[in-house]
Amino acid sequence: MTITDIIDYVRGLGGVLVLSPAEGSAHPEISWGDTFFYYAPDGEVPTTTQPFATIVTKNYPGDELSRLDRPGAYRVNIAAGTQALRDHTTAGTDPSVPDTVHAHPLYAAAGWLAVVDPAERTADTLRELLRTAHERARQRYERRA
Known part of the structure; x- marks a missing residue:
């Protein structure tokens, strides 16, 4: 699976806002090149909740165990x-x-899972987990509305 495949899949779940900070944007530089998925049918980044999934393309400070410093490595967090x-x-x-x-x-203690460089073995499971995370985010959104 490519990053584009994953973004397209999640976008198709409905009500999803895809945030992909780029170089020069107002977002923190560390986030440039990464992708954040929110359940936001109004198209606005929620201020009271975290994304339900992310794609990170690099190690973050204190989060190096996935070894995303390898060429082309990325991790989907759900x-x-x-x-x-x-x-x-x-x-x-x-x-x-x-x-x-x-x-x-x-x-993990907050119920987050991760897949580094998803491919054939995890493709179906990844889609299932993304659907679950999307549904949980949708339910939270509706409870707050």
């Missing part, structure tokens, strides 16, 4: 919830192994 975390991960796995569903190196 807030699919603690049940999905239990259903799809195994404790103690190396979070830098590509095409494997892992507990997010920093945010």
Whole structure:
């Protein structure tokens, strides 16, 4: 799966705002080149919630275990919830192994999962997790409305 494949898939779930900060934008430089997915049917970046999924293309400070400093490496992060975390991960796995569903190196306790360089083995599971995260975000949005 390419980054474009993932962005197109998530955009097709409906009500999704895709934020892709670029060089020179008003967003923090560390975010340039990454992608953030919000459930925002009004098209406005929510101020009271986090994205339900992200694609990061580099290591962030304190988050180097996925080894995104390798050429072309990226990680999809998904807030699919603690049940999905239990259903799809195994404790103690190396979070830098590509095409494997892992507990997010920093945010697993909040129900976040991660896939480095998703490909054929994780494609269906990744889509399922993204649908779950989207649905959870939609439900939160509707409760707050």
